[in-house]
Amino acid sequence: MTGAATTRDTTAITEIDQMAVTTLRFLAADAVQAANSGHPGLPLGTAPLAWTLWSRHLRHDPADPAWPDRDRFVLSAGHGSALLYALLHVFGYGVTATDLAQFRQLDSRTPGHPEHGQTPGVETTTGPLGQGMANAVGMALAERMLAARCNIDGHRVVDHRTWVLAGDGDLMEGISHEAASLAGRLGLGRLTVLFDDNNVTIDGAADLSCADDAMARFAAYGWHTLAVDDGNDIAAIDRALTAARDEESAPTFIRVRTTIGFGAPGVEGTSKAHGSPLGVETIAAMRSRWEWPATAFHVPDEVADLVTDLAGAAAAVRDEWVRDHDAWAGAHPQLAQDHRLGTIPAPPPGALDMRTLPDQPVATRQASGAALVDLAARYPALVGGSADLAASTNTAIPGGSVSSLDYAGRTVHFGIREHAMAAAMNGISLHGGLRPFGSTFLVFADYLRPALRLSALMRQPVIYIFTHDSVYVGEDGPTHQPVEQVESLRLIPGLTVLRPADAAETVVAWDIAARNLSGPTALILTRQNLPQLGGDLDETRSIGARTVRSADRPDVVLAASGSEVVLALDAAELLGTRGIAAAVISVLWRERFADAMAADRSVRPDVPVVWIEAGVPTGWLALAEDRDDVVGIDRFGESGPGAQVAAHLGLTSDAVAAAAVGAVERASVTG
Numbered sequence: 001m002t003g004a005a006t007t008r009d010t011t012a013i014t015e016i017d018q019m020a021v022t023t024l025r026f027l028a029a030d031a032v033q034a035a036n037s038g039h040p041g042l043p044l045g046t047a048p049l050a051w052t053l054w055s056r057h058l059r060h061d062p063a064d065p066a067w068p069d070r071d072r073f074v075l076s077a078g079h080g081s082a083l084l085y086a087l088l089h090v091f092g093y094g095v096t097a098t099d100l101a102q103f104r105q106l107d108s109r110t111p112g113h114p115e116h117g118q119t120p121g122v123e124t125t126t127g128p129l130g131q132g133m134a135n136a137v138g139m140a141l142a143e144r145m146l147a148a149r150c151n152i153d154g155h156r157v158v159d160h161r162t163w164v165l166a167g168d169g170d171l172m173e174g175i176s177h178e179a180a181s182l183a184g185r186l187g188l189g190r191l192t193v194l195f196d197d198n199n200v201t202i203d204g205a206a207d208l209s210c211a212d213d214a215m216a217r218f219a220a221y222g223w224h225t226l227a228v229d230d231g232n233d234i235a236a237i238d239r240a241l242t243a244a245r246d247e248e249s250a251p252t253f254i255r256v257r258t259t260i261g262f263g264a265p266g267v268e269g270t271s272k273a274h275g276s277p278l279g280v281e282t283i284a285a286m287r288s289r290w291e292w293p294a295t296a297f298h299v300p301d302e303v304a305d306l307v308t309d310l311a312g313a314a315a316a317v318r319d320e321w322v323r324d325h326d327a328w329a330g331a332h333p334q335l336a337q338d339h340r341l342g343t344i345p346a347p348p349p350g351a352l353d354m355r356t357l358p359d360q361p362v363a364t365r366q367a368s369g370a371a372l373v374d375l376a377a378r379y380p381a382l383v384g385g386s387a388d389l390a391a392s393t394n395t396a397i398p399g400g401s402v403s404s405l406d407y408a409g410r411t412v413h414f415g416i417r418e419h420a421m422a423a424a425m426n427g428i429s430l431h432g433g434l435r436p437f438g439s440t441f442l443v444f445a446d447y448l449r450p451a452l453r454l455s456a457l458m459r460q461p462v463i464y465i466f467t468h469d470s471v472y473v474g475e476d477g478p479t480h481q482p483v484e485q486v487e488s489l490r491l492i493p494g495l496t497v498l499r500p501a502d503a504a505e506t507v508v509a510w511d512i513a514a515r516n517l518s519g520p521t522a523l524i525l526t527r528q529n530l531p532q533l534g535g536d537l538d539e540t541r542s543i544g545a546r547t548v549r550s551a552d553r554p555d556v557v558l559a560a561s562g563s564e565v566v567l568a569l570d571a572a573e574l575l576g577t578r579g580i581a582a583a584v585i586s587v588l589w590r591e592r593f594a595d596a597m598a599a600d601r602s603v604r605p606d607v608p609v610v611w612i613e614a615g616v617p618t619g620w621l622a623l624a625e626d627r628d629d630v631v632g633i634d635r636f637g638e639s640g641p642g643a644q645v646a647a648h649l650g651l652t653s654d655a656v657a658a659a660a661v662g663a664v665e666r667a668s669v670t671g
Contacts, residue, residue, distance in 0.1 A: 013234045020055065020090070020303045021047045021234070022290050025263065027086035029286065030296040031103035031110065033277045038104055038112065041273035042080030045231060045258040046165060046196050052237045053194070054087055055306075057245065059160055061314040062092040065120040068342030068432060069321050071160045072123045072139045076132030077167035077196060078113040079275070084122065085110045090299060092311055093121040097297040116430065116458045124430050125458050128450055130173030133193060134420045136164045137183045138427020138436075140191035140251070141402070141412070145383065146339060146433045148408040155328040157321070157341065158433075161245065164193045168206045171195065171214060175451075178420030180253075184222030185415075187404030189248040192241070193218075196231075198260040200271050218253035231258030249404075263289060338380040342432040344461055345381035347514040357503045361529035364562070365467040367503035368525050369394025371510040372437075372465075376410070379514065383428070384437035384463070385412040387421050393439035393467045393525075418444050422451035422464070429460040439465035442524060443473075443482040445489060455520040456494035463513050467525040469499070470614035471633065471649060472563060474642030481637035481645070484616045489522050490590065491619075499524040501548075501565035501586040502533045508540050509588060526563050528642060533565060533586060543603060544592030549584035556660045557605040559585040560612035564651070568612055571656035578657075580664060594623055608663035614651055627667045629659040 028043030054060075059071040075084045082103060088095040095109060102108035109119045113127030123139070126132035140162040147158040170176055183191055195214060199206045215225045224247045226240045237256065244252035261273025265285045278286075287294060329336035339345060353374045357367075376382050376397040383402075390396045390411070399410030414421035418440050425436040445452070445466055455462045466489075471481045490497045496516055498509040506525070513521035535548040548565060549572055556575070558568035565586045572582035583605070587593050597604040608627045611620040617632030624630055631651070638645050646652075 016302050016306050017051065017055070017234055019300055020306070021051050022292060023090060023299055023303050024051055024083065024086045026286070026292055027089060027100060027297055027299070028082035029264075029278055029283055031082045031085065031100045033280070033283055034101050034296070035104040036277050038082055038277065039079040039275050040082065040264070040278050041198075041200070041260040041275075042077055042167065042196060043083035043086065044262045044264060044273070045198055045260045046080070046083060046256075048232050048234050049194060049196070049237055049256055049258070050083055050087055050165070052234050053163060053241060054091060055310060056238055057241045058163065059317070060091075061318040062121070062311050063315055064318055065093060066342055067318050067321070069158065069160050072136065072162045072431070074123055074126065074132045074136045074139070074162065074164045075114055076126055076130070076136070076164050076170045078126030078132060080165075080167075081110070081112065081114050084114055085119070088119065088121045090303065091307055095119065095121070100297050124426070125454055128454070129167075129169040130175035130179070131423050131451060131454060133164050133166050133170050134175050134179035134423030134451070135427035135430065136162045136191060136193075137179045137188065137420070138424035138429075139431045140183065140188040141186060141424065142428045142431035142434050143190055144188060144407040145402060146341070148406070150328070150335060150339060150341070153328075153331060155324055155331075157325045157328050161190045161192065164191070165196060166193055167196045168198070168201055168210065171212070172210050175419045175423060178417035179423065180218060180221045180223070182415060182417055182420055182424065183251045184218075185404070186402070187222070187249055188251045191251040192244040193251070193253050195253065195255045196258050197255050198258045200260045200269070200274065202271055202274055204271055215253070215255055222250055224250045224252040226252065226254045228254060228256045231256045232262070339433045340381075344429065344432060344435060344517055346517060347375065348378045352507050352511050354504065354507055357507065357532065359532065361531045362503050363526050363529050364500050364503065364506045365392075365394045365525040365527060367500075367506035368465060368467075368510065368523060369396070371507045373397055375510060375514055379435070381433065381435045382437065383410045383412065383434050384425070384439075385414050385421075386439040387414050387418045387444070388416045389440055392441070393465055395437070395439040395465055414438065418447035419451060422448035422455070422462070425462045426451060426455055426458065426460055429455075429462050430458070435461065435463075437463035437465060439467065441468040441480065442466035442485050443468070443480050445482075445485050445522075449488075452495070452520065452522075453492055456492050459494060459519045461517045462520045464520060464522040465525065466522055468527045469524045469562060470526070471637040471645050471651070472526065472528050472614065472642035474645055475639055477639030478636040482615070483633055483636055486524055486613070487616050487619050494519040496521040496589070497524065497591070498522065498589050499562040500588055501560070501562055502530050504532060504537060505540060505586065505588050508537050512541070512589070524562065528563065530563055530566060533569075535586065540586075540588050543596035544589030545585050545587040547583060548586045549582070551581040551583045553581060554583040554605070554607055555580045555664050556607055557583045557585060557609045558612060558656060558660060559587055559609050561587045561590065562613070564612045564614055567651060567653055567656060570653035571660065574653055574657040575660055578661070580661065582660060590619065590623070608660075608667045610656060610660045610663055612656055614646065627663060627670065629663045631656050631659050
C-alpha cells in the first residue's frame with residue numbers, strides 16, 4: 001500500500017511547491033522572531049527538502065497522528081524545531097498560528113526542542129544530537145520485526161518507513177556511528193537519513209573540526225548512499241527520495257547540500273544563522289525578496305487547498321488500512337492482542353512464577369535470567385538483548401536472533417554499542433507493538449545515560465538490566481566496580497531503580513518492571529551468589545521494602561539494599577551477642593520506601609537506623625535522621641577478590657555493628 005502523498009505527479013515541480021517552501025521558511029522565521037529566541041538557520045536551509053518529503057513521500061494522516069502504520073519522521077537536529085512546527089501547522093496537525101506565536105514559551109505546544117507527547121505529530125523528543133537518529137533505528141527495526149510477525153495471510157498491517165533529518169552535529173556525535181553501524185548490519189531498508197550538509201557549526205565552518213567523507217562512512221556501514229548537490233532543487237530531492245523508497249535491502253543515506261539561513265541577507269551561509277532570531281530588518285528584506293505578505297504566519301490559500309487535498313487522500317489510505325487491520329485482527333485475535341499495534345502491549349495478568357525459586361544461594365543476575373525467560377514465554381511483545389554480554393547478564397530468551405535475513409526473532413544483538421542500544425530501545429518503545437529490554441554491566445550505564453534520561457523524560461517503559469553491581473565485582477578492579485552509578489540512576493526523575501537482595505525480590509522486581517508502563521525501570525543485579533532471605537514480599541510491593549529479620553523490641557534497625565542485606569544480617573547476629581536487638585530491612589526500591597515513610601510516619605522505624613549500601617552514601621545520608629548512621633563507600637575500589645575488596649573498603653559486619661552501637665548510644669544520650 002503506498003502513501004497518499006505519492007499520488008501527486010512527481011515529475012512536475014509547480015509554483016505551489018515553491019510557494020509552500022517559502023511558506024515554511026517564513027512560518028519558522030516568524031516563530032523564532034516572535035520568541036526572540038531559536039534556530040532559524042536549519043528551517044530556511046532545509047524547507048525544500050522537508051516540503052518534498054512531506055508532500056510527496058511521507059505516508060501520514062494529519063487527522064490521526066497516532067495511526068499505527070504511518071511513516072515516522074524524526075527531526076534529529078531538534079534545534080530546528082520551528083521547521084517541524086511549521087510542517088505540522090501547514091499539514092493540519094492542529095498546531096495553530098497562535099501556537100507558532102507561542103514558540104518556546106511556557107506551557108506552549110511549540111517548545112524549544114520537539115517533545116514527544118506535547119505536540120501532535122512529534123514522534124520523539126530530540127535536541128541532544130544523535131539521539132533522534134538512533135531512535136529512528138529502533139523505530140525502523142520495530143517496523144521490520146512487527147512486519148515479520150503480523151503480515152500474514154495476505155494482510156499488510158505493518159508497512160511503513162522511517163525518515164530522519166540530521167545535521168552535522170548528529171553525525172559528529174559518537175552515538176550516530178554506533179546507530180548507523182547497527183542499522184547497516186541489520187539491513188534496515190525502510191530507514192532513510194537525510195543529511196543537511198551545510199558545512200556550518202556554531203563555532204564556524206564544520207570542517208574546522210570534521211572533514212569526514214560522510215558518504216564513504218555510511219557506505220562502509222552497508223548503507224545505500226545518494227547525493228543531492230543543490231538543496232533547493234525539489235526535482236533532485238524528489239528523485240533521491242524515490243530511489244530511497246525503492247531500496248529495500250539497506251538503509252539509505254542522502255547527503256543534501258544546503259545553505260544555512262538561505263535567503264536571509266547578511267547571515268545566509270554563516271554560523272550567525274544558526275541560533276539567533278534574524279531580526280525585523282532581515283525578515284523584512286526577505287519578504288521583499290520573495291514578495292511575501294507582511295502578515296506573520298501567512299499561509300497562502302493555494303498551499304492550504306493543496307494540503308487539504310493531500311489530507312483527503314491520506315484519510316482514504318488510512319481508511320483502507322483500518323479495514324485491513326480489522327479483518328486481520330478478526331482472523332488473528334491473539335496476534336492482535338499480543339502486539340496491539342501503535343501502543344505498548346501490557347504484560348499478561350498474574351504474577352511471575354515463584355515456584356521455581358532455588359533454595360541455594362544464587363546471583364540475582366541468574367534469578368533475573370530465569371524470571372525473564374518465564375515472562376518472555378507469556379509476553380510475546382517482550383524483545384531485547386544486550387551490549388554483547390548476554391551470557392554475563394543472563395538475558396538470553398527463546399525465539400531466535402533478529403537479523404537482516406530474519407526479523408521474526410526476539411533477541412537483538414546490539415553489539416558493544418551501549419548508547420545506541422538504549423536510544424534504539426527508546427525508538428522501539430515509541431513505535432509501539434513491542435516492549436524492549438536491554439542489558440550491560442552497571443558501570444557502563446554511564447555510556448548510555450543520555451538515552452536513559454530521555455527514556456524517563458518521554459516516560460517510555462524501557463527495561464534496563466544492569467548487572468555486576470558493586471565492588472564485589474572484584475578482580476576486574478575499579479574501572480569495572482560501580483560505586484556512584486546506582487546513586488546517579490536514582491537521581492533521574494521518573495526512573496524506577498530496583499536493587500533486589502535475593503532471588504525472590506528479583507522476581508518481584510521483574511514483576512514491577514513489567515507492569516510499569518509509565519516510565520523506564522532499572523534492575524540492579526549482582527554477580528555474586530546471595531542466599532534466600534524470606535520475608536513478606538507483599539510488603540516489598542507496597543512500600544518498596546520488607547523486614548527480613550524482626551525483633552520484638554528492636555534497639556536499632558539495619559536497612560540495606562542488594563547484597564548488603566546479608567551483611568546487615570551478619571551484623572545483627574553480632575549485635576545480638578552484645579545484647580543489642582537489631583531488625584533488618586531489605587530496601588528493594590528506595591524511592592518508594594522514602595515516599596512511604598514521608599506519607600506515613602509509622603512506616604519509619606522509631607529507633608535509630610543504620611543505612612548500608614556498597615556505593616556512595618549521598619542519597620542515604622539525605623534519608624537518614626540525626627540519630628541514624630550510614631555505611632557506604634566514598635572512593636573507588638581496588639583489584640582483588642570481591643569480598644576482600646569490600647572488607648578493605650570498610651564493608652564488614654564488624655563495621656556495620658560498630659555503626660549500630662554508636663547510633664544506639666547516641667539515641668540513649670539524646671533520649
